[in-house]
Amino acid sequence: MKLELKNASMDFFREKCKVNNLKVTPQRLVIYKELFVSKDHPNAEVLYNRVKDIIPDISFDTVNRTLLTFSKIGIVNIVEGYGEPRRFDPDIENHHHFRCIKCDSIIDFDYHPYKDISVPGDIKKRFIVLNKKVLLEGYCNKCHQNK
Numbered sequence: 001m002k003l004e005l006k007n008a009s010m011d012f013f014r015e016k017c018k019v020n021n022l023k024v025t026p027q028r029l030v031i032y033k034e035l036f037v038s039k040d041h042p043n044a045e046v047l048y049n050r051v052k053d054i055i056p057d058i059s060f061d062t063v064n065r066t067l068l069t070f071s072k073i074g075i076v077n078i079v080e081g082y083g084e085p086r087r088f089d090p091d092i093e094n095h096h097h098f099r100c101i102k103c104d105s106i107i108d109f110d111y112h113p114y115k116d117i118s119v120p121g122d123i124k125k126r127f128i129v130l131n132k133k134v135l136l137e138g139y140c141n142k143c144h145q146n147k
């Protein structure tokens with residue numbers, strides 16, 4: 001598991017905003033910071049509730065739109081393959097996920113051998129593969145014990 005996020009820092013945030021002509025507003029800063037310290041891949045609703053503690057008059061729509069803008073300029077990732085609502089990930093480095101099928105928690109992990117997974121020839125012919133992510137699903141500790 002990663003303790004340090006190499007790319008995701010405030011400098012990185014400011015820099016990315018600058019090259020994408022996005023103003024670093026106090027609201028955007030708070031939304032990014034809150035997501036950055038979140039390890040649980042929150043959806044917009046969950047993050048909205050955290051941000052609201054800091055900026056009480058912010059709207060859900062603002063938080064939601066800001067997250068989508070962040071994902072467009074590549075400073076956050078949308079966790080794919082988990083359906084709605086979208087889950088957001090501040091870690092844009094390649095890493096893998098374990099997902100609990102009962103409580104829906106998503107946990108990051110790194111495992112070096114997964115980086116060497118080979119791409120089927122058929123896929124190689126048809127597409128350019130940029131990313132290989134592995135998703136493991138099952139029960140987290142908590143859900144396993146309560147089963």
Ligand SMILES: [Zn+2]
Nearest residue numbers: 100103140143
């Ligand atoms: Zn669970």
Ligand SMILES: [Zn+2]
Nearest residue numbers: 089091097108
């Ligand atoms: Zn992740």
